[in-house]
Amino acid sequence: MTDKVVFFFDIDNCLYPRSYKIHDIMAKLIDDYFMERLNLSFNDASILHQKYYKEYGLAIEGLVRHHEIDPLEYNSKVDDALPIAQVLKPDPKLKEFLLSFDKSKVKLWLFTNAYKTHAQRVIKALDIENIFEGVTFCDYSEPILICKPKPEMFERAMKDAGVSSNDKCYFIDDSYTNIKGAKEFGWNLTIQYIDPLDNPPPAKAGHYELRDFLEIKALVPELFK
Structure with missing residues (x-):
């Protein structure tokens, strides 16, 4: 110790800073993932994304709890898909x-x-x-x-x-x-x-x-x- x-x-x-808009890019990737994996409209995906974020602190936790989503697959489609080096x-x-x-x-x-x-x-x-x-x-x-x-x-x-x-x-x-x-x-x-x-x-x-x-x-x- x-x-x-x-x-x-x-x-x-x-x-x-938030001005790099990494969060905005991530939010779009999350919405896209919700639409693709849960077969939702953009509006429904966005609402569910925000619901899980507010309830659990992470959108992914709601996906894992309620939809049996593989978190590592999610990570590859969202966080690891961010253009970090370019931004x-x-x-x-x-x-x-x-x-x-x-x-x-x-x-x-x-x-x-x-x-x-x-x-x-x-x-x-x-x-x-x-x-x-x-x-x-x-x-x-x-x-x-x-x-x-x-x-x-x-x-x-x-x-x-x-x-x-x-x-x-x-x-x-x-x-x-x-x-x-x-x-x-x-x-x-x-x-x-x-x-x-x-x-x-x-x-x-x-x-x-x-x-x-x-x-x-x-x-x-x-x-x-």
Whole structure:
């Protein structure tokens, strides 16, 4: 077990801005998958997609629960079909920020509801793949999917990262429900990243909200060089 702080970073719409529209491309691929595999109209596919997303946090979980869909097949048609390398580009400002952490005090860890292949493709495109020490992902090969904000997913992340104390767990995510779940789970520092183009929620999900990663330095200056 580590005695360092573990800083968990969400990936999508967090390490890169929403303006890249990866989410929009993914939403279309998901709707297409619903139409093809469930034989639905576009309107019905979109409605069911959103219903499952709201109920389970992942559209794929609804597909697995109710339609016996193979999650790995879904992943190949959706996440792995995203044109990541064509859309995402290295972000020198992000890389410089991540490299400014004091690695003697903090372990950087990726924490995503996507499958591991998606995580690997994104961090490679952003040129930050050698900065993080590991990744906790939703394992689509398992019979029951575990994802944020389920308590079991926060437990898995802690086990993966080798940290036993909630006091050592810091977390940033763009998702209101994921940050709310982490705070309720007892993680020490929870930050909702809010895209500069988005309005803030009516109430805070976690301990803090920010629109620029550089603001983290003011919150926890002791973790930086």
